[in-house]
Amino acid sequence: MKFKILIIAALVTLAGSSCNTKQFLDINTNPNQLPTSLPNYVFTNALNTTATNIAGNTNGQGSNELGFYWSGQWTQGNGYIIVTSQFAYQFTNGDFNYWDSYYDNLEDYQFVINNADANNQKFLKGPSKVMKAMLFQQLVDLYGNIPYTDALKAAAVLAPKFDDQKAVYASLITALDEAIVDLKANPFSGSFGTSDIAFGGNTTKWIQFANSLKMRILIRQSKVSSLDSYIKTEINKIVTEGSGFLTGYDATIGGPSFFQPAAGQLNPVYDRWGYNETGAKRALNNFPRPTKFLIDNLKASGDTLRLKRIAYAAGGENSNTPGVSTKAEIAANYVGTPFGASSGYLPANTSSVGPSLLVKGEYNRAYVVMTASEVQFLLAEAKQRYTDVTLPSTAKAYFEEGIVQSFRVLGANTAGAAAFKGSKVVNYDWDASTDKLAAIAVQKWVALTNFSGLESWAEFRRTNLPVTPQSIQVPDTKRPTRLFYPNTEGGSNSANVTAQGTIDVFATKLFWDVD
Structure with missing residues (x-):
């Protein structure tokens, strides 16, 4: 050291x-x-x-970015250099320092x-x-x-x-x-x-x-x-x-009073994957892609409000209308990339990281290190596992509030969270989910997307949920x-x-x- x-x-x-x-x-x-x-x-x-070390910047990858990949939330775009250390797990003690x-x-x-x-x-x-x-x-x-x-x-x-x-x-x-x-x-x-x-x-x-x-x-x-x-x-x-x-x-x-429109003074996420101080798109904007598993599961669950905040539709952000996709924001236009895919999924045909994280011109957003949504899911698991702890609310209430807070931090209308109550959608509707701990784990995984990659990877290792696909580049079932x-x-x-x-x-x- x-x-x-x-x-x-x-x-x-x-x-x-x-x-x-x-x-x-x-x-x-x-x-x-x-x-x-x-x-x-x-x-x-x-x-x-701390923010730069976790997020990364133009000088290198942060710990969160690796976590987004290895928890199955993001993968690599095919319009950039293919990286085998992350997606084929071919790494040594010279990588990820x-x-x-x-x-x-x-x-x-x-x-x-x-x-x-x-x-x-x-x-x-x-x-x-x-x-x-x-x-x-x-x-x-x-x-x-x-x-x-x-x-x-x-x-x-x-x-x-x-x-x-x-x-x-x-x-x-x-x-x-x-x-x-x-x-x-x-x-x-x-x-x-x-x-x-x-x-x-x-x-x-x-x-x-x-x-x-x-x-x-x-x-x-x-x-x-x-x-x-x-x-x-x-x-x-x-x-x-x-x-x-x-x-x-x-x-x-950080935030508006700290990050400034000057080289080296931008929000580190914006600086790495978004735009430079003049608004020119970074080359790395073509690299992180939401996975097919993530997008397909959000669609299948009817979770389209959060989908539209987690990702842009195929083709990415409209350069003339910041925060809005180039293509119509309908479910069919959201296309994920299979984890580890090295060809066939170019930026024009796939979804990119969405407005919850990147909007052109918003260089001074505060960098999130822990969300209130994560905390609610922690409380839900604590109450579900240890029913006799003195936490004042129920596991169900904490779980449902976790979804509400996920909508909030993503910038989606929080009223949309109520639609899942009584919906019978497993892992969304508490009463319809027979495995309550699995429901908490899956919802936490969704809620951590775009914000806490390292936490997502740690939770994936702890719970083995959700069951994400193996990398296309890896022939067996091994994972770091x-x-x-x-x-x-x-x-x-x-x-x-x-x-x-x-x-x-x-x-x-x-x-x-x-x-």
């Missing part, structure tokens, strides 16, 4: 005591120089870096935590701890055992030992509890809320986000039967705490269960990497992947 101490090379103009978030923060790395920047500057940049960028980003948050008190910015400690927990969970979900207790200590520990992934998960719950204590004790003050490009200094929303992440971590472990009592106890503790969860709004980063440790870590921390044993990315499962 590369340990880096980040310093600010070019600070934004001050507005009162806070930073002007309309400009980006330039970070240079100098491992031989002590940091001198104020925590609030580093915090703003750290949040922006999210490790370095994640740990560099974690160093940013650790810097804020370490320096907040001395700079009278204690209000940044809680949010930084929340973000650390989110990123560490994602690292576990990608790699399994990871450096945790020895991590983020800079030159003090150059070869950090790896912690057991199950122990890391347990520690993250404790870390989020500590974050909530910090948040309650240290609300944002003055104009420093502008340095928070996630919740604008709203402490209550940070606590609700922390509780939502705790539910994600707990439910991820729900098929490990030995943890049932622990999970129920922790869920009841969240309810007792009383702040609640993300409800009716999403956890996001995790990533290799990157060769950069193997080179700088070889003894600890070797101690993890032989990694088979098709057979070495994570501890929560028990099926």
Whole structure:
């Protein structure tokens, strides 16, 4: 692991005591120089870096993008270079290195935590701890055992030992509890809320986000039967705490006051798959395609309102009418691409990623890191699995609200969600679905589409639902269960990497992947 101490090379103009978030923060790395920047500057940049690392940009693929592919939601368009590492699973420890960028980003948050008190910015400690927990969970979900207790200590520990992934998960719950204590004790003050490009200094929303992440971590472990009592106890503790969860709004980063129409300052999704700062279409716009499985299932279920937000009709977005398809937006014009197909599905004849994610000119949308819809499905599963937890509503109510919130975040008319009540459509109508947990899993998969690819892949590995087709490029049934440790870590921390044993990315499962 590369340990880096980040310093600010070019600070934004001050507005009162806070930073002007309309400009980006330039970070240079100098491992031989002590940091001198104020925590609030580093915090703003750290949040922006988190969005870029997860989403990706013109410099590379983010972890979410890989998740969209391997969960069966997206595939490759045939109007771009064919990539075998993703769709034929021909990858090595030189591919998909999210490790370095994640740990560099974690160093940013650790810097804020370490320096907040001395700079009278204690209000940044809680949010930084929340973000650390989110990123560490994602690292576990990608790699399994990871450096945790020895991590983020800079030159003090150059070869950090790896912690057991199950122990890391347990520690993250404790870390989020500590974050909530910090948040309650240290609300944002003055104009420093502008340095928070996630919740604008709203402490209550940070606590609700922390509780939502705790539910994600707990439910991820729900098929490990030995943890049932622990999970129920922790869920009841969240309810007792009383702040609640993300409800009716999403956890996001950036937005109109932050992203700007300039090179390197766009929403990272828009920048990677959409358009540049002048509105010219990116070449990568032809790459991600909604899968045939996704589109055909939405059609078969009568879920056309969400279909039209998840995808554009064949031929893509009308360049003269942003947000509207070139072809008529009728079900017949939505054409998915078989997963892994390398020919026969050109951009003009297939659907592309839709207006819920990309609209020409909308370069400054906030980047979504967790949706309220996901939270409702977590609550639905918690109540369905553990009927005696003290969650106040029913599994059915949480499930149905999850669909409503999915419509909302996609930009579809939420009234359309009510049409599925009593519809007899399996996995949509709660009463008609005999396997309630399967219905929750399928609806969560739909709701995560276009927003949380890494979460989709993790949930697919945990639940094996929905049963998506194998890649056309792969003759057997093997699918990746995790990533290799990157060769950069193997080179700088070889003894600890070797101690993890032989990694088979098709057979070495994570501890929560028990099926």
